[in-house]
Amino acid sequence: MSQAGKISYRELVLNGIFKENTIFKLALSLCPSIAVTNNVRNGVLMGAAVLFVQVMVNITISLMRNLIHPRIRLPIFMLVISGWVTVTDMSMAAFAPAAYKQMGLYIQLIVAFASILARAEMFASKNTFVPSMFDGIGMGAGFLLALTVISFFRELLGKGSLWGYQILNAKPLLILVLPAGGFFAVGLLMGLFNWISTKYEGRQ
């Protein structure tokens, strides 16, 4: 039945993290990669929210896939996604009100993520429950990893702190916490990611 019968779950997860990393490789869903990454706490929270939505959407779609008529599948997918985003949005507002104030709009806009809709369409609607869940974990973890790395560099170099605690006594590159610095940081990290992967593939 399932297409992913031969691929192991480990490969599914690793595929999402490295080969099809949403931000560095596919260059999709870039908005929050700059908007919320000027400190590590917001970056990790945002990544976790996306991970949650991605996994839950994949699970829901894979369970419902035999009930959905192919012609109306996209509206149904959007409905499922916006339902789970609403859940995330309201839980975030209840449990982390301080962070929600800064990034509420971006949490609501998870609904417009191309990557989540793409995974629902390409993977979850064709596979069974368990592979879809692992695929969701992989894609979400890739996103979480990218946000963590970006926000790590931006907070450490821009403010000299991590997770709000002061680590360096200086602010080496103040520009990185400014809006413009976000673009520089993501551009440089993407270049680095490309450089590493061409080196790695060249050796094989």
Add this chain to the structure above:
Amino acid sequence: MSTEFIRLFELVIAASLINNFVFTRFLGLCIFFGVSKRMETAVGMSITFTSVMMVSAALSWLVFTHVMVPLNITFLKIIVFIGIVAGFVQASDTIMRKVARVLYYKLGIYLALISTNCIILAVPLINAGERYTFFESLAFAFGSGIGFSLALIIMASIREKLELADVPEPFKGVPIAFIVTGLIALAFTGFSGLIRI
């Protein structure tokens, strides 16, 4: 009356220059990097974007104020707004194909792209969050559209030149576009403090 006009004018300036969607709010980046490769597509996209944004802002304002607030279902705003935008885009796609064929061939492809775009969705969400009046919502949508168009056109003209430049191998494509955007964003920082709202 005149103070109201000044307030609307201030909203347009604030939304287009100071809080520019691309450079200070970081929304719509996917489409910003996707369609800014050629000037022609950038212009077509800007026109479609601004008009869709204004109409969907007006529709969402009417639904939000006259249906959702009285019924006390504002928590459903994400689902409802996405429905409104997608429905409107689909409808205008069909109508344009029948009524204005030439326009459809010019702008139709962009319409399909923007039904679930984050900027189009962000405008009604911000309008609802700030509780703008009807005309303020329209002004905000108009300003946002102008701001996005400005960003797209600046970027497209730079990227057409960038095609000929000698860029290091790992930075080709999106990474160098990010760096260029960073430089433009730095220039746009100069607008902050132009108006106090």
